[in-house]
Amino acid sequence: MWPLIRLLPKKTNLTYVKFAGFAAFLSIALCAASIVSIFTGGLRENPIEVYQQAEGTPLQRIGAIMEHGFNLGIDFRGGTSLLIESPQPIDQVALEGLGRRAQDGGIEVQGATCRPTNAPPYCAILNFETAPDQAETVEEIRAGLSSVAPGARIANVDSVSAKVSEELFSGGLMALGLAMLLMMAYIWFRFEWQFGVGAMLGLLHDVILTLGVFSFFRIEFTLTIIAALLTIIGYGINDTVVVFDRLRENLRKYKKMPLGELIDLSLNETLSRTIITGATAVFALIGLLFLGGESLSGFAIAMLFGIICGTYSSLYVAAPVILLWGVKRGTGKTDEAQGAPQTAG
């Protein structure tokens, strides 16, 4: 039975469109849940309170709610973060005391997962709210560290000013929005506007769900996650384009077939490709998740979830949207080309 691809039936007759209503309900419900999670900090905060406490224009206040919605990393939150590694167990209370002596207020000590290889076995993260140029503070910590845990040292310092972190946050959101618009424009240009809208809705769906997962599970949201989101958009559109391409081809080929059937046919025809590419990507990313170290695990989670989402949404969001709007069918020769080879240009 080798190669295994022979196990995949050459013709499948799954009826996707029949489930489109249910899928639409599911997608809308999940998107709504994600948005609720983003605006309530994963159901942990009251957005109205956050809005009232925030300063600035209404738009900035809504931005503040969104910032509360995620476990923002140092990139987007601003502040100073020290990674401390030690051969001895670290007394977190003592470390916090040390931090407090070095600087007033806004101090937080986190336990951290240590690096797996050739590193001291104990570590902790010390966060300061203020940044950067906290040279003296860092020096004081460095000097006092031996009293907390002998032999400990600072392995990593990240210090981001509020100005830069705000820019990174808004820049990241802008990049996401811009990417989606560009993709839509490209699809519109290559196909028809209904396809563009379908693709855009599919992408929005992927991004919102991924953001929802990050918000609900409080996974640290860093600059790398923005990169992951953009890649998810790239992958999602890739998947959608493959389906759309086939749909367009079939639209020319079978001019009389009802649109619903046509969509089913196109999805069935591309199914084996969807499965194989999706499976390869998922396997590769699982490797990354377990072997790539802690700093890439967030990225791997985002990508894994996004790819699963992206595959689902090209089947059940992007394509049904076209069914919803209908599409202009060619009026020329009817079904003449059916079954006959067609040279693609």
Add this chain to the structure above:
Amino acid sequence: MLQLARWRVILVAVVTVFGILFALPNFLPERVRDSLPAFMPRQTVNLGLDLRGGSQLLLEIDVATLQRQQLDNVADLMATALRDATPQIRYTGRAVVGDAARIRLVDPTQMEAARRALRSVAASPTGGNDIYTFTESADGLVEARITPVHLRELSRQAAQQSIEVIRRRIDPTGTAEVSIARQGDQRVVVQAPGVTDPQQLKDRIGQTALMTFHMVREVDPGDAAAGRLPPGTMLVQPSPDSDNAPEIVERRPRFTGERLVRANPSTDPQTNEFVLSFQLDSEGSRIFCRITRENTGNRFAILLDNQVLTAPRINEPICGGSGQISGNFSAQTANDLAVMLRAGALPAPLTVIDERTVDASLGRDAIQSGGLASGVAALITFVFMILAYGLFGVFACVALIINLTLILAGMSVVGAALTLPGIAGLILTIAMAVDANVLIYERMREEAATGRSPALSIDAGFSRAMITIVDANLTTILAAMILFQFGAGPVRGFAWTLSIGVITSVFTAVMVTQILIAWWFRIARPKQMPI
């Protein structure tokens, strides 16, 4: 398409050979790399700071100070323009208030003439739009403001100049692998691999060494002690190491250290003291010649950061443009001072707004785990493809190996930094690269299922899948382009790997696979598709 065009085979062969050639240095130990003949490429992939350890500082130009300095300048220019006008226009109250340089005409009725005189100040030296805007009020007050466009331009220039100054300060010999680059209009990024104490960097960047040359005013010591100074002068303290006295000097320097082209430590043959010998540029020499001629017998003072280094008497005009400064130096201080003077002054103060330090061992770990993850991802993909497609899967794997070689070669040639997210991008590229192969193979299967011969199926598989492949990959390139625009540091590294990867993967998946399948077809003459 099974009839291979010769140029395709040659193209693939040439690209592959060059790919191997350019990727090779990454696998050679440094010793071997250095002994390679000159025509061989020897660049390796440039590792980002997060993978090799080091410090990064993001510095921002203090635009407010820059603006104030420029307004000071504008006020001077306005005064000069009014003075030089014929007939002369008298003014009072030259000042900088807020974002404007102010000057007040003594006689408001001269406004029309003043406007004409000030025209030349407002005009941009390079043509184009005015760089200052003037507002007048009826009582004779003229205010000049810097246009936002010009202010941005000034700040960009200042950032550009700062790069040079910073480089000379932190890397005077030019040997360290420090990268200093402008970012946007008012920022400079300094990346120093291997430096794990950014304080040292910041100290050296922050050092100012502004040397100024002033004329000394001889004033009655009693008046000076009582704080009665002649207008336009200031009291300056001696530098701590020297045994000079405080001096009263003209506030305005005759020229500054910018006019120095050379500053070296040396010893005075007569006294055996360490001195600093310097050479001025042509403009500096001319000014120095003129002031020493006009002021023979008087004293001038050399100030370093507004402290008197030395205040010698001018015995004769000095027109060669070179001289010596003595100031109780030791060999070390003379040398340090020379380095600082050569580096010049920063055009505006810089503040650190973002600072990141990665320990080298942390970087080593990141490479190790990233490398392991990539290796496993590649292996999984290989196994998966071979299991799924058999022989055709092997072809896809060969294409993938060539693809990885090309990515490595591309990264080495471009010199783009490989970062941790970049490694993730690489893994993703591995997975996505086979997508093109999958598209082609699935198309072949479909064509074969309609009862077409293997040759026709293979042909149709390639030509029809091509449109989809191009569409699908162009969109990924679009996403990568946005990452470039937005990306900072590590994310930019991700964008590099992703875009190089997309280009090479389309090339290998389409061209390489095609050639392999065509060769196989010629030899095997299959009666039915193996997939």
